[in-house]
Amino acid sequence: MTIDFSKVVTAEQRAAEALAAAMAEYSGAIQAHLEAKAHERNYDSIQSAVSYRDDPNPQFAAEAEALFAWRSAVWTYATAELGRVTAGERTQPTVAELIAELPAFAWP
Structure with missing residues (x-):
């Protein structure tokens, strides 16, 4: 046998x-x-949510900026x-x- x-x-x-x-x-x-947090405010995705940075709507802009920083x-x-x-x-x-260890998020 080989x-x-x-x-x-x-x-x-x-x-x-493994x-x-x-x-x-x-x-x-x-x-x-991350996606679940964005969905709390009816964004399609975290990516969609952060695209509202600098939006003319101040609420959208603030939420986007907060999600952007949190995601990072x-x-x-x-x-x-x-690592x-x-x-x-x-x-x-x-x-x-x-x-459970991840940084917490609070909506602005």
């Missing part, structure tokens, strides 16, 4: 695949969190913390735990 070593998956490969899958799950959950803060925090996970500097949180 073993085809090209099909052998190492523990490191499995760990890397981490990549987890990162994709985090990313999707974070994006859904959320991704900055998440990227840093997930710490990848570097082995912190334990891997659940998706719910990471979402």
Whole structure:
């Protein structure tokens, strides 16, 4: 019997695949969190909401500016913390735990 070593998956490969899958799950959950906030004020998406920056309607402009800054803060925090996970500097949180850690948002 011959073993085809090209099909052998190492523990490191499995760990890397698991981490990549987890990162994709985090990313999707974070994006859904951002989208849900925009939907609270009937925007189609976070992208649509932030497009109202500098809008003549002061309420739209203020909401857009707040969402824009918050979106940046959320991704900055998440990227840093997930980088710490990848570097082995912190334990891997659940998706719910990471979402709970994200910067809070308050409508203007």
